[in-house]
Amino acid sequence: MLTKVERDSITRLVRHWVVPAVGCTEPICVALAAAKAASVLGGRPEKVTARLSANILKNAMGVGIPATGMVGLPIAIALGVLVGDPADELEVLKKVTPQDVEAGKAYIDEGRILIQLAEDAPEKLYVDVTVNNAEGEARVVIAREHTNFVLVKKGAETLLERSLGHSDADAKSDSVNCDDYSDLTFERVYEYATTTPLEEIDFIKEAARLNEEASNLSLRGNYGHRLGKALTRPLGRGIMGESIFSHILSSTSLACDARMAGAMIPVMSNSGSGNQGICATNPVTVFARENHNTDEELTRALMLSHLTAIYIKLHLGTLSALCGCVVASTGSSCGITYLMGGNYRQVTYAIQNMIANLTGMICDGAKPSCALKLTSGVSTAVLSAMLAMQDEHVTSVEGIIDDDVDKSIRNLVSIGADAMVETDRCVLDIMTHKTKA
Numbered sequence: 001m002l003t004k005v006e007r008d009s010i011t012r013l014v015r016h017w018v019v020p021a022v023g024c025t026e027p028i029c030v031a032l033a034a035a036k037a038a039s040v041l042g043g044r045p046e047k048v049t050a051r052l053s054a055n056i057l058k059n060a061m062g063v064g065i066p067a068t069g070m071v072g073l074p075i076a077i078a079l080g081v082l083v084g085d086p087a088d089e090l091e092v093l094k095k096v097t098p099q100d101v102e103a104g105k106a107y108i109d110e111g112r113i114l115i116q117l118a119e120d121a122p123e124k125l126y127v128d129v130t131v132n133n134a135e136g137e138a139r140v141v142i143a144r145e146h147t148n149f150v151l152v153k154k155g156a157e158t159l160l161e162r163s164l165g166h167s168d169a170d171a172k173s174d175s176v177n178c179d180d181y182s183d184l185t186f187e188r189v190y191e192y193a194t195t196t197p198l199e200e201i202d203f204i205k206e207a208a209r210l211n212e213e214a215s216n217l218s219l220r221g222n223y224g225h226r227l228g229k230a231l232t233r234p235l236g237r238g239i240m241g242e243s244i245f246s247h248i249l250s251s252t253s254l255a256c257d258a259r260m261a262g263a264m265i266p267v268m269s270n271s272g273s274g275n276q277g278i279c280a281t282n283p284v285t286v287f288a289r290e291n292h293n294t295d296e297e298l299t300r301a302l303m304l305s306h307l308t309a310i311y312i313k314l315h316l317g318t319l320s321a322l323c324g325c326v327v328a329s330t331g332s333s334c335g336i337t338y339l340m341g342g343n344y345r346q347v348t349y350a351i352q353n354m355i356a357n358l359t360g361m362i363c364d365g366a367k368p369s370c371a372l373k374l375t376s377g378v379s380t381a382v383l384s385a386m387l388a389m390q391d392e393h394v395t396s397v398e399g400i401i402d403d404d405v406d407k408s409i410r411n412l413v414s415i416g417a418d419a420m421v422e423t424d425r426c427v428l429d430i431m432t433h434k435t436k437a
Contacts, residue, residue, distance in 0.1 A: 001191075001195070002188065002191055002192060002195070002196070006188075007192060007196050007200060009180075009181075010184075010188075010192050010307070011196075011200060011201070012176050013176050013178075013181060013307075013310060014201075014204070014303070014306060014307055014310065015203070016176045017269075017270060017271050017272070017306075017310045017313075018204065018207060018268060018269070018270055018277065018306055018310075019089075019090060019268070019269055020090070020091060020210060020266045020267070020268055020269070021090035021091065021266065021267060021268075021269040021274045021277075022066050022090070022091045022093060022094045022264065022265070022266045023063075023064075023065060023066040023076075023093060023259070023262060023274075024059065024060070024063040024064075024259065024260065024274065024366040025059075025090060025146050025269060025272050025273055025274060026055075026056050026059035026060045026063075026146075026319075026366060027059075027060040027063060027065055027072070027073055027076040028076065028090055028092060028093065028146070029056070029090075029125070029127055029142055029146040029147075030050060030052065030056065030060065030073055030076055030077055030080070030127050030129070031076040031077060031079060031080030031084055031092050031093055032080065032084065032086060032089060032090070032092045032142065032146070032147065033050075033080070033127045033128075033129040033140045033141070033142045034048060034050070034076075034077045034080030034081045034084065034129050034131070034140075035080040035081065035084025035085060035086045035092050036086040036129075036140045036149065036152065037081075037129045037130065037131040037138045037139065037140040038080070038081045038082075038084070038131055038138075039086055040138040040140065040152060040153075040154050040159065041131050041132075041133065041135075041136065041137070041138040041154070042135070043133050043135055044081075044082070044133065045081055045112070045131035045132060045133050046112060046132055046133045046134070047112050047113075047114070047131070047132045047133075048077055048078075048081055048112060048113045048114070048129065048130070048131050049114045049116065049129070049130045049131075050073070050077055050113070050114070050115050050116070050127070050128070050129050051116045051117075051118040051121075051127075051128040051129075051130075052073075052115065052116070052117065052118055052121075052126065052127055052128070053117075053118055053121035053123065053124055053125060053126035053127075053319075054117060054121070054124075054424065054425070054428045055124040055125060055319040055320075055424070056125060056126065056127055056319075057073075057115075057117060057428065057432075058363070058364070058365040058424075058427065058428050058431060059319070059363075059365050059366040060072065060073045060076070060365075060366065061073070061365055061367075061431060062365050062366065062367035062368075063260055063262070063365070063366040063367055063368075064224075064260060064261045064262020064263075064368075065079070065093070065262050066093055066094075066096065066262050066263065066264045066265075067093065067096045067097075067098075067101065067262070067264045068096070068101050068104070068262060069101075069262070070101075070105075070262070071262070073115055074108045074113050074115070075101070075104050075105070075108065076093070077113050077115075077129075078103075078104035078105075078107040078108050078112075078113060079093055079096055079100060079101070079104045080092060080093070081107070081131065082100065082103055082104060082107060083095065083096060083100045083103075089147045090146060090147060090269065091266065094264070094266070096264075122143065122164070123143045123144050123164060124317060124318070124319040124320065125142075125143060125144055125145065125146065125272075125317075125318045125319045126141075126142075126143050127140075127141065127142040127143070128140075128141045129141075136154065136155045137154075137155055138152075138153065138154045138155075139151065139152075139153045140152050140153075143164050144164050144318065145272060145318055146272045146318070148164075150162055150163070150164055178314055181314055184311055184314070185406055186308070186311065186348065186351070186405050186406055186409065187344070189304070189307050189308055189311050190304065190344050190347060192303070192307065193300050193301075193303040193304035193307055193338075194300055194304065194338070196303075198296055198299060198300075201299060201300070201303045202299055204299060204302045204303045204306060205298070205299055205302065206268065207268035207277060207280075207281045207302060207306065208281055208284075208285040208298070208302060210266060210267060210268045211255055211267050211268055211277060211278050211281040211282050211285070212251065212255075212281075212282065212285055213265075214254075214255040214258060214259065214265045214266070214267045214278070215228070215250075215251045215252075215254040215255045215282060216254075217258065217263070217265050218254040218255060218257050218258035218263070218265070219232065219254055221258065221263065223257040223258040223260075223261035223263055223368075224256075224257040224258070224260050224261040224368030224369075224371060225257065225368050225369060225371060225372075226257060227253040227256075227257055227371040227372060227375060228250050228251070228252075228253035228254025228255070228256070228257045228371065229254070229257070231246060231249055231250035231253065232250050232254075236250070244286065244287055244290045244291065245379070245382055247286050247290065248282070248283045248286045248287060248378055248379075248382060249375050249378060249379060251282045251283075251285075251286050252278055252279060252282045252283055252371075252374050252375060252378050253371040253372075253374060253375045255267060255278045255282060256275055256278055256370055256371040256374045257368065257371050259274050259275065259278070260275075260366060260367060260368045260369075260370050260371065261368055268281060270306055270309050270310065270313075270328060270331075271309060271310055271313035271318060271324075271327075272318045272319075273324045273328075275324060275325065275328070275366070275370055275374060276309060276313075276324040276325070276327065276328035277306075277328070278328075278374065279309075279324070279325050279328035279329050279331075279332060279374050279377055279378060280302075280305045280306050280308075280309045280328040280329075280331045280332055280335075281302065281305070281306070281332075282332075282378075283329070283332040283335070283336060283378045283381055283382070284298070284301050284302050284305050284332050284335035284336060284339065285298065285302070287335075287336050287339050287382075288301060288339050291339055291340075293339050297338070297339055298339075300338065301335035301336070301338045301339045302335060304331070304334050304335050304338055304347070305328075305331040305332045305334055305335030306331060307331075308330060308331035308334045308335075308351075309327050309328045309330070309331035311409075312327045312330065312331075312409055312412070312413065313327055315409070315410065315413040315417070316412075316413045316416050316417050317417055319363075320363065320416045320417055320420070320424075321362060321363055321416060321417075321420035321421065321423045321424035321427070322359075322360075322361065322362070322363060322412075322415070322416030322417075322420060323361040323362060323363045323373050323377075324363065325358075325361070325370075325373050325374045325376070325377035325378075326354075326358045326359065326361050326377060326412075326416075328377065329354065329358070329374070329377030329378050329380060329381040330350075330351055330354040330355070330358075330381070332378060332381045333350040333351070333353070333354050333380070333381035333382070333384045333385050333388075334347050334350055334351060336350075336381060336382060336385040337349075337350040337384075337385040337388050337389065340385060340386075340389050341389070342385070342388060342389055346388045346389060346391065347388070348393075348405040349387070349388035349391065349392070349393035350381075350384045350385050350387075350388040350393075351405050351408065351409070352393045352394050352395075352401050352405065352408055353383075353384035353387050353388060353392075353393055353394055354380060354381065354384045355394075355400065355401060355408050355409070355411070355412045356394035356398065356399055356400070356401050357380050357383075357384065358376075358377060358380055359400060359412050359415055359416075360415065360420075361373065361376075361377075362420070362423060362427060363424075363427075364427050364430075364431065365427075365431060400412070400415070
């Protein structure tokens with residue numbers, strides 16, 4: 001049985017990784033660094049140089065920036081510099097006005113922003129922003145995590161410098177050193193989610209409120225490829241029917257449609273990704289409501305889903321060549337299996353089924369079509385849960401699956417973090433050399 005100290009440690013981990021975000025977290029991370037650099041400089045920068053890792057570039061090229069009607073990094077950087085508040089972290093652009101957007105466009109047109117690939121980036125998540133004006137220079141580096149400042153300089157003076165694996169000593173109280181969770185196992189994840197006193201974990205219900213609200217707001221507009229709306233229209237209902245399954249798909253894709261199109265709609269993120277937060281939340285919430293589960297069952301299922309995703313991402317890394325929906329939908333499959341009445345063994349079967357099916361789905365950047373991938377992920381989550389409840393699961397004689405669920409997860413991580421490195425390079429090369437229409 002987990003002790004109170006152990007439970008509190010895991011609670012800090014969840015609170016660290018499950019936070020609200022407005023807009024895709026990669027361009028928002030760059031906007032945050034730009035806002036911090038401008039605030040340190042103390043005046044309007046005349047020039048901004050952003051050196052970014054390949055994974056940051058990949059995830060920021062094709063995604064909408066909230067409240068702008070525009071896509072990509074230049075407007076995110078311009079708004080970060082001009083009006084961003086670094087205290088708002090992943091909601092750094094939440095106060096942007098139409099007038100701010102016009103000022104940002106003018107800032108871009110004046111040629112003040114230079115974006116470069118950081119060939120020497122020590123992390124897949126690496127943002128290095130330098131700003132200059134007549135009075136001086138400031139530099140800010142974020143690495144490993146989207147809000148993890150590892151260097152802040154004003155001129156020659158170093159205001160903050162720390163190693164990549166540690167959070168700022170002055171950071172908020174729920175900051176954690178993720179390296180301290182190397183002994184976390186899926187059995188402990190399951191035990192925490194299913195036995196921790198309810199009052200200690202009911203904060204996770206805010207994810208359900210926020211992400212379902214994002215789906216509802218999306219239904220009132222036209223965002224991205226409108227996959228979510230297509231599923232709710234007569235043609236979609238005629239093909240998919242009115243079922244828990246179709247409602248799970250539409251709720252998930254609606255929230256993703258809006259987020260990737262740059263709607264000013266906050267979502268609860270997981271492991272630095274709003275899409276992962278949506279994928280870990282909406283399928284569980286919809287299933288619980290339509291299956292008439294209790295409030296306690298929903299709370300525990302949401303925690304199981306989110307903590308499973310966090311557990312896998314601790315080993316995989318914040319950014320990788322593997323689409324984040326693989327991880328997050330694995331979490332939601334665990335949550336749905338639990339809501340179906342599944343026990344620990346059956347929940348592990350759901351994980352085995354997910355890894356056997358979705359491993360290898362590439363991440364080719366954040367963009368409107370991410371809704372298609374999320375929908376593929378959560379549809380697999382439901383199928384995997386259904387099989388698990390019948391005690392059907394992919395076995396160790398099949399592919400990369402091991403009898404030990406933690407070893408299966410490590411196999412997934414090995415492919416996503418190591419074997420697909422060249423895939424990542426190839427994807428970025430394709431993305432940056434496409435013929436423009």
